[in-house]
Amino acid sequence: MDNFLKKGERIEDLGLKELKIIQNPDFFCFGMDAVLLSWFVARRTRGALHMIDLGTGTGIIPLLLYGKTTAASITGLEIQAPLVEMARRSMALNGLSAQIKIIEGDIKDPGSEILPNYYDVVVSNPPYMRAKAGLKNNCETKTVSRHEVLCNIEDILIFSKRMLKDRGRLFLVHRPERLGDIISLMRTYRIEVKHLQFVYPSIKKEANLVLIEARKSGNPGLKTDAPLIVYNEEGQYTREIYDIYGMTPPE
Numbered sequence: 001m002d003n004f005l006k007k008g009e010r011i012e013d014l015g016l017k018e019l020k021i022i023q024n025p026d027f028f029c030f031g032m033d034a035v036l037l038s039w040f041v042a043r044r045t046r047g048a049l050h051m052i053d054l055g056t057g058t059g060i061i062p063l064l065l066y067g068k069t070t071a072a073s074i075t076g077l078e079i080q081a082p083l084v085e086m087a088r089r090s091m092a093l094n095g096l097s098a099q100i101k102i103i104e105g106d107i108k109d110p111g112s113e114i115l116p117n118y119y120d121v122v123v124s125n126p127p128y129m130r131a132k133a134g135l136k137n138n139c140e141t142k143t144v145s146r147h148e149v150l151c152n153i154e155d156i157l158i159f160s161k162r163m164l165k166d167r168g169r170l171f172l173v174h175r176p177e178r179l180g181d182i183i184s185l186m187r188t189y190r191i192e193v194k195h196l197q198f199v200y201p202s203i204k205k206e207a208n209l210v211l212i213e214a215r216k217s218g219n220p221g222l223k224t225d226a227p228l229i230v231y232n233e234e235g236q237y238t239r240e241i242y243d244i245y246g247m248t249p250p251e
Contacts, residue, residue, distance in 0.1 A: 004093045009086075011093070015246050016067040021060055022090045027083065030060035033209055034125050036199060036228070037173040038064035039244045040211040041123055044195065045169070048072035049120035052163070054107050054156055055079070059087030061123055062100045071121075076102045077110060079151075107151050107159045114163060122160045122170045126153065153182055157189045164216045169194075172212040179210055192218035197225040202233070 005011065009024045023029045038061050041051075049071050053061045056076030065074055078084045084104040091097045105111045153174075160170045170191060174182060176198065183193050191214045199209035207227070229238050242249045 004089050014063060014067070016064065019063050019067050019094055020090070021058060021063055022086055022093065023058065024086065027086070028057060030058065032230070033173045034060045035064065035244060036209065036211060037061065037123065037125050037171060038068055040173075040197065040213070041065060041121065041171045042068035044171075044213055045069060045071075045121060050118060051075070051121040051123060052077060052114070052119050054122065054124040054159065055126060055151065056087060056102065057083050059090050059100070059102060061125065062087075062102075063090065063094070063096075065123070066096060066100055074100045075114075076100065077105055077107060077114065078102065079104070079106050107155055110159070110163075116162050117165055119163050120165055120168050122156075122164055122168070124156050124171075125173050126151065126156055153178070154185055157185055157191060160191060161189045161216065166217050168216050170212075170214045170216070172214075173209055174212065176207045176210045179212075182212065186214055191216050192220060193222050194218055195223050195225060197228060199228045199230065202231045203229055 004022060006024075008026050009022050011020050012023050013020055021030075042065070047070060049069070050073045051065055051069070051071045052075040053065070054077050056062060056078045059076050062074045062076045065071060076087060078087065081104060084102055087102045088097070091100050091102060103110070103113055105114070156170075156172070160168075164170065172182070179196075186193055193212060193214045195213040197211040198207040199211065200207050228240060230241055232238050237245075237249070239249055
């Protein structure tokens with residue numbers, strides 16, 4: 001197993017069907033938003049679907065989707081070569097190189113391997129911050145992962161309009177303060193928001209994430225799911241979060 005690792009890397013057990021992922025703290029390690037997004041997708045999809053994850057990073061969402069769904073195919077698209085190489089090693093580590101395809105490419109020009117009108121599901125945990133907002137990290141990889149430097153919401157919607165089948169679905173996790181812009185842009189590209197679920201750090205705090213399901217050429221009609229609370233009043237994960245992680249709550 002050590003043959004899969006380079007300097008500074010570690011192997012993390014995902015606690016799901018013995019799946020593992022290679023992580024490097026010098027790059028952008030996955031967080032709860034990726035776990036919640038994959039859970040949200042798995043709850044709302046069924047059957048042998050063709051799925052693609054945009055900006056897949058080290059491949060966490062494809063791995064979680066493999067463990068949680070019955071997808072016919074899963075593809076991860078990533079523009080940063082070091083992350084593509086690391087993600088491919090994670091797939092090899094799990095024996096999933098044939099089942100999960102990691103492609104190096106730009107969502108604005110993804111290349112011939114990505115087929116128009118082919119995908120049932122597009123998934124993305126995109127950069128949350130506008131290109132000029134906030135303090136950028138000195139590490140270029142982290143900056144690209146957090147700021148809209150190489151792609152923004154409109155790029156994801158243009159990709160989805162072209163690559164999704166008619167009535168195919170787009171799943172996103174984002175910040176609530178960007179929701180108005182996201183919904184407005186979606187309608188521009190004939191993608192309709194169908195479900196929202198807000199995530200709150202605790203019951204006394206404002207939501208800091210929103211999970212979004214939208215449908216290409218969908219009819220108007222929006223539903224909101226019950227709020228998801230991360231921590232209880234004792235500062236421990238709520239039962240819902242333990243269930244999402246597949247963990248048993250402490251006595």
